[in-house]
Amino acid sequence: MDFLSVLILVLMFLIRYNMTMADGNSMCHSGNDLNLGSVRDSLIRQEDTIVFSLIERARYPVNSRLYNQTLGLISGFSGSLVQFIVKETEAIQAKAGRYENPEETPFFPNDLPPPLVPTHKYPQVLHLAAASVNMNEDIWDMYFNKLLPLFVAEGDDGNYASTAASDLNCLQALSRRIHYGKFVAEVKYREAPQDYEPLIRAKDRDGLMSLLTFKNVEEMVKKRVAKKAMVFGQEVTVGNYSSENYKVDPSIVSNLYSEWVMPLTKLVEVEYLLRRLD
Amino acid sequence: MDFLSVLILVLMFLIRYNMTMADGNSMCHSGNDLNLGSVRDSLIRQEDTIVFSLIERARYPVNSRLYNQTLGLISGFSGSLVQFIVKETEAIQAKAGRYENPEETPFFPNDLPPPLVPTHKYPQVLHLAAASVNMNEDIWDMYFNKLLPLFVAEGDDGNYASTAASDLNCLQALSRRIHYGKFVAEVKYREAPQDYEPLIRAKDRDGLMSLLTFKNVEEMVKKRVAKKAMVFGQEVTVGNYSSENYKVDPSIVSNLYSEWVMPLTKLVEVEYLLRRLD
Numbered sequence: 001m002d003f004l005s006v007l008i009l010v011l012m013f014l015i016r017y018n019m020t021m022a023d024g025n026s027m028c029h030s031g032n033d034l035n036l037g038s039v040r041d042s043l044i045r046q047e048d049t050i051v052f053s054l055i056e057r058a059r060y061p062v063n064s065r066l067y068n069q070t071l072g073l074i075s076g077f078s079g080s081l082v083q084f085i086v087k088e089t090e091a092i093q094a095k096a097g098r099y100e101n102p103e104e105t106p107f108f109p110n111d112l113p114p115p116l117v118p119t120h121k122y123p124q125v126l127h128l129a130a131a132s133v134n135m136n137e138d139i140w141d142m143y144f145n146k147l148l149p150l151f152v153a154e155g156d157d158g159n160y161a162s163t164a165a166s167d168l169n170c171l172q173a174l175s176r177r178i179h180y181g182k183f184v185a186e187v188k189y190r191e192a193p194q195d196y197e198p199l200i201r202a203k204d205r206d207g208l209m210s211l212l213t214f215k216n217v218e219e220m221v222k223k224r225v226a227k228k229a230m231v232f233g234q235e236v237t238v239g240n241y242s243s244e245n246y247k248v249d250p251s252i253v254s255n256l257y258s259e260w261v262m263p264l265t266k267l268v269e270v271e272y273l274l275r276r277l278d
Numbered sequence: 279m280d281f282l283s284v285l286i287l288v289l290m291f292l293i294r295y296n297m298t299m300a301d302g303n304s305m306c307h308s309g310n311d312l313n314l315g316s317v318r319d320s321l322i323r324q325e326d327t328i329v330f331s332l333i334e335r336a337r338y339p340v341n342s343r344l345y346n347q348t349l350g351l352i353s354g355f356s357g358s359l360v361q362f363i364v365k366e367t368e369a370i371q372a373k374a375g376r377y378e379n380p381e382e383t384p385f386f387p388n389d390l391p392p393p394l395v396p397t398h399k400y401p402q403v404l405h406l407a408a409a410s411v412n413m414n415e416d417i418w419d420m421y422f423n424k425l426l427p428l429f430v431a432e433g434d435d436g437n438y439a440s441t442a443a444s445d446l447n448c449l450q451a452l453s454r455r456i457h458y459g460k461f462v463a464e465v466k467y468r469e470a471p472q473d474y475e476p477l478i479r480a481k482d483r484d485g486l487m488s489l490l491t492f493k494n495v496e497e498m499v500k501k502r503v504a505k506k507a508m509v510f511g512q513e514v515t516v517g518n519y520s521s522e523n524y525k526v527d528p529s530i531v532s533n534l535y536s537e538w539v540m541p542l543t544k545l546v547e548v549e550y551l552l553r554r555l556d
Contacts, residue, residue: 045337048514048525052330059323074373074394081374081395088370095352096363098439116352117359120436158398161376169447223516236326236509238501247326 034125036191039183044224046180049173050261051228054151055247057166061155066164067144082144083108085164086171102126105179107136107171126182130275133182133268139175142260143167151248177261181268188212188269189276200277208270218262226254312403314469317461322502324458328451328539329506332429333525335444339433344442345422360422361386363442364449380404383457385414385449404460408553411460411546417453420538421445429526455539459546466490466547467554478555486548496540504532 066082077084087108090098094112097119098104106112148167189196199207229250344360355362365386368376372390375397376382384390426445467474477485507528 049334049337052334052510056327056330059327085370085374089367092363092366092370093439093443096359096439096442097436101437101440104440117438120434120438122436156398158375158400159379160395160398161371161374162379162382164374165371220516224514227516228514231512231514232330232510234509236502236506238498238505 034183034187034190036187039180039187043177043180043184046173046177047221047225047228048232050170050177051225051232051248051253053166053169053173054229054253054256055233057148057163057170058151058153058248060159060163060166061153061157062148063156063158063160063163065156066160066167081160082164082167085161086168089165089168102131102182103176103180104172105134105136105175107140107175109134109136126186127272127276127278129278130185130272131182133179133271133275135178135264135268135271136171136175138264139171139178142264143171143174147252147256147260150252174261178264179268181265182272184265185212185269185272185276189273196273197277200273203274205270205274208273209266212266212269218258221262222254222258225257226250229253312461312465312468314465317458317465321455321458321462324451324455325499325503325506326510328448328455328534329503329510329526329531331444331447331451332507332531332534333511335426335441335448336429336431336526338437338441338444339431339435340426341434341436341438341441343434344438344445359438360442360445363439364446367443367446380409380460381454381458382450383412383414383453385418385453387412387414404464405550405554405556407556408463408550409460411457411549411553413456413542413546413549414449414453416542417449417456420542421449421452425530425534425538428530452539456542457546459543460550462543463490463547463550463554467551474551475555478551481552483548483552486551487544490544490547496536499540500532500536503535504528507531 067080069080074081074084079087090106090108091113093099094106094114095116097115097117099106099112100115100119101122102125144167195211196208198204199211227250229248229252230246233247233250235245345358347358352359352362357365368384368386369391371377372384372392373394375393375395377384377387377390378393378397379400380403422445473489474486476482477489505528507526507530508524511525511528513523
């Protein structure tokens with residue numbers, strides 16, 4: 001058993017008995033206290049956010065008019081209604097400083113307005129040359145073209161604005177989780193630079209990927225997110241009756257993690273590490 | 279036992295064994311199939327949304343700079359940063375047709391832009407003269423000045439945009455739930471107009487309020503939302519360990535319902551009914 005595995009086991013124990021996230025503290029951390037424990041706390045807490053956001057999106061049917069590129073619904077804007085809503089909402093959030101936080105990555109990074117308000121000074125935890133990794137195009141494609149059809153009902157109920165707001169919550173939660181790979185990579189790199197540097201210098205993507213892969217941890221994450229989909233997506237009644245009718249199929253959430261969230265996170269980690277010595 | 283109580287019991291049974299909301303259908307309904315069952319389904323499903331939104335807001339500390347009226351952070355806008363973000367986000371959602379849905383009520387109804395896209399034809403279920411009841415000023419005050427300080431941690435982590443987006447989710451979920459009183463009132467009125475008309479003509483608010491009050495139902499709702507706060511706010515692990523450390527105190531959610539959500543809903547119902555014969 002290597003050092004990292006022991007560290008992970010110790011941290012799992014600590015997380016289990018000291019769930020500081022339950023106190024409502026934020027996910028941002030100063031550069032000094034970045035460690036695998038705080039990173040794992042955040043990843044675990046973000047699972048809840050992702051499951052909540054999927055359950056909320058499932059309140060609406062697919063509402064496919066939102067995603068039609070060719071309807072030309074909005075004069076002066078070429079794109080779908082959901083692109084319009086996400087772009088405009090990101091612009092407002094940028095004015096309030098959202099993208100000053102290195103944990104947040106915009107889907108429409110071009111032409112974002114600057115913050116209108118004095119912003120928080122986030123500690124510079126990430127390596128500057130590597131911090132700009134942005135996989136949101138892949139996340140957008142995965143979410144709309146692969147994930148969404150799996151868990152929403154057919155049909156159109158006209159709630160385009162609410163549906164798009166739910167889509168944005170899902171996209172932002174997935175994007176934050178996947179780009180959190182930058183923090184994962186940074187903390188892993190700092191723990192054992194000697195393991196990473198030769199692979200980075202050799203641009204050995206496969207070597208980095210295998211160094212970042214822990215099958216047993218991934219299996220546990222898959223089980224945990226499926227359980228979260230069951231717990232959060234059940235019909236809660238005052239009595240002991242419990243429904244098997246989950247609002248989002250737990251196996252879809254488990255597959256979301258194994259097929260997309262974890263592979264894309266590791267891709268972010270690899271991309272980040274490849275720029276870590278620049 | 280009166281007819282309405284029997285009806286409620288039958289519907290509770292039906293809801294228990296036929297939770298159609300689990301299939302991801304929407305909450306909107308055609309005028310023809312509006313009934314106490316569909317209304318109750320929607321109210322129960324909306325509890326989940328409210329609890330999720332509070333849990334998500336609790337990820338951030340209070341971040342009180344968002345709420346300061348006097349900082350004058352944004353040139354050309356007099357108000358707090360959260361007012362700016364909510365107003366601007368509502369404007370985008372209005373362009374996508376959000377407020378065409380009679381279930382949605384804006385916090386900043388003045389100067390809302392018209393929809394940019396062809397909108398869904400919602401069936402006209404509500405009585406036109408009564409549909410415009412808007413209690414959002416009270417809901418805004420309740421949320422920011424009474425509820426929020428009860429369940430978020432002290433402090434400032436700089437995540438103003440994300441915090442405001444979470445506030446907006448809470449506000450919209452609470453507003454939708456409370457204004458759903460219009461549908462509750464409409465369906466109750468249709469079931470027994472002879473009970474309501476004399477009280478409406480006499481403008482007897484107290485009489486209407488007591489006709490709309492079912493203490494045992496309210497007690498059950500309080501218990502159910504507290505249980506939802508426990509179930510959705512627990513730390514979920516792969517093992518059987520379960521934490522008593524809920525992300526939002528269940529008694530706060532229970533009190534939110536008994537002190538604000540249910541009384542404000544009944545106020546919406548009374549205001550709606552007072553205009554029902556106009």
